[in-house]
Amino acid sequence: MTILLTGATGKTGGAAAKALASKMGAAKGGLKLRALVRNAEKAQALKDLGIELVVGDIADNAVLEKAFAGVDKALLLLPNSQKQLELEKNFTDLAKKAGVKHIVKVSSMESVPGATASIPATHVASENHIRASGLAWTMVRPNFFMQNLLGNGRTIKEMGKFFLPCGNGCTAMSDTRDIGAVIAEVLSGTGHEGKSYDVTGPQVLTFAQAAEIIGSVIGKKVEYVDQPMAEYRAMLGKFITNEWHLNAVCQLFAEIGEGGLNKTTDTVKKLLGREPASLEQFVREHIAVFK
Ligand SMILES: NC(=O)c1ccc[n+]([C@@H]2O[C@H](COP(=O)([O-])OP(=O)(O)OC[C@H]3O[C@@H](n4cnc5c(N)ncnc54)[C@H](OP(=O)(O)O)[C@@H]3O)[C@@H](O)[C@H]2O)c1
Numbered sequence: 650m651t652i653l654l655t656g657a658t659g660k661t662g663g664a665a666a667k668a669l670a671s672k673m674g675a676a677k678g679g680l681k682l683r684a685l686v687r688n689a690e691k692a693q694a695l696k697d698l699g700i701e702l703v704v705g706d707i708a709d710n711a712v713l714e715k716a717f718a719g720v721d722k723a724l725l726l727l728p729n730s731q732k733q734l735e736l737e738k739n740f741t742d743l744a745k746k747a748g749v750k751h752i753v754k755v756s757s758m759e760s761v762p763g764a765t766a767s768i769p770a771t772h773v774a775s776e777n778h779i780r781a782s783g784l785a786w787t788m789v790r791p792n793f794f795m796q797n798l799l800g801n802g803r804t805i806k807e808m809g810k811f812f813l814p815c816g817n818g819c820t821a822m823s824d825t826r827d828i829g830a831v832i833a834e835v836l837s838g839t840g841h842e843g844k845s846y847d848v849t850g851p852q853v854l855t856f857a858q859a860a861e862i863i864g865s866v867i868g869k870k871v872e873y874v875d876q877p878m879a880e881y882r883a884m885l886g887k888f889i890t891n892e893w894h895l896n897a898v899c900q901l902f903a904e905i906g907e908g909g910l911n912k913t914t915d916t917v918k919k920l921l922g923r924e925p926a927s928l929e930q931f932v933r934e935h936i937a938v939f940k
Contacts, residue, residue, distance in 0.1 A: 650680055651719050652836050653749070655707060655740075656726030657684040657700070658691050660796050661755060664829020665724060665836070670698035672837050680837060685716040707736055710743060717747035722836050725779075726755040729768050731893040737775040741782050751785040751842065753835050755828075758790045758847045758910055759901075766900040767893070787835050788845040791828045792910055793820035795850065795931045798859070802938035805863060805871055812874045814881040814902050815856050818909035821849035822859070824926040827917050834920045847914045850925050859928060866932040867940040878903060 652669065656662030666684060673680050682700040686692040689704045696702055705712030707727065717723070723744055727733050737754070744752060760772035779786045801811035828848050835841045854862070856873040864871035876884075882899050889895045917925035932939055 650721045652680070652682050653716055653720045653723040654682065654684040654700070655724055656755070657695055658686055658688070659726070659728070660794065660825040661791070661828050661832070662724065662726045664826045665832035666695055666698065666700060668830045668833035669837060670700060672833065673699055676837075683716065683720065685712065707740060708732070710739070713740065713743045714747065717744055717749055720747070720749050722751040722753065723749050724753050724755070724832060724836060729771070729894060729897060730891070734771045734774050738778050741779050741784070745782055745784055749784065751787070752779055753787045753789060753832060754779055755832070756788050756790045758792045758849070759904065760790065766904055767897040768901055785842040787841045787843075789828065789832050789835060789848060790845060791823050791848040792850070793822045793905070795822045795824045795926070795928060799935060799938050805939050809870055810872045810874050811860065812876040812881065812884070813856055814876045814878045814899070814906060815909070816875050816906035817855050817857070818905040818907065819853050819855045819911050820905060820909050821851070821853045821913045822928060823848050823850045824931050827921070827925045831916060831920050846916045846920070848916045849913045851913060851927050853911045853913060854928065862928050863932050863939055866929055867936065
């Protein structure tokens with residue numbers, strides 16, 4: 650079986666690639682991995698794992714044609730952008746034309762029918778397009794990534810505080826390494842066609858509770874500051890210059906602030922036979938970022 654990965658130089662796709670590569674040996678030549686990457690140098694670690702590289706942009710149909718040759722299953726993972734839906738629809742259509750049998754799409758848990766925020770609405774439309782394509786599909790729908798908190802490491806270190814516009818909203822944050830392992834299981838295993846897997850960590854937490862956990866691991870008080878949206882937007886605008894992306898992220902955080910997703914799922918336990926990583930474990934493993 651040949652599997653094509655996209656997003657494999659990123660957080661979740663990278664974790665999926667590592668988890669899949671560890672299965673390659675056990676499959677004794679029966680599992681071939683290919684990754685569509687933009688930058689061969691950045692993807693050297695994938696090559697070292699025995700993953701074949703096709704270098705190019707996902708927006709280029711000739712690159713996609715080359716990437717899809719002989720592929721049975723494909724992972725569709727793209728970062729959020731105004732072009733995401735168009736790229737994902739095109740990927741799906743060309744995959745079908747090329748004879749790919751099964752698409753595994755990374756969506757998100759807040760992407761439910763009727764979602765109005767740009768990012769969830771994009772995922773809902775892309776999921777619908779894949780479902781209507783006639784291809785076998787599996788949706789992997791993670792909650793808020795624990796890895797997002799790495800971006801707050803500097804202020805936690807310097808001020809013992811982190812700033813987000815999320816009020817008392819809560820999430821059951823998930824480690825992208827668990828999400829990657831779920832993706833690897835879905836791609837290499839059987840019986841996942843037509844399934845949607847919501848992926849969470851083990852605990853529903855407000856950001857104030859997350860601050861307490863971070864503080865308990867690093868041994869100092871950490872405070873979550875509920876930042877007014879206008880202030881947060883101005884700060885984030887220094888890093889995200891694309892207006893659509895900036896608005897989309899602010900919309901998403903506003904939605905979390907209005908309540909968020911206060912449920913956990915047993916996807917990790919069911920598919921991997923173990924508990925998902927806790928925030929405490931995550932902070933311990935990334936302690937240099939926070940302490
Ligand atoms: N952050 C969250 O809390 C969260 C929660 C649930 C769901 N999600 C979903 O997760 C997805 C993002 O996952 P992530 O954060 O793991 O991704 P990421 O780390 O941002 O990585 C993005 C990957 O896509 C590749 N890529 C981007 N544009 C490309 C193009 N034009 N052609 C080929 N490859 C391209 C990047 O390659 P380069 O290395 O070349 O840039 C990289 O490998 C989004 O769809 C988001 O909605 C996120």
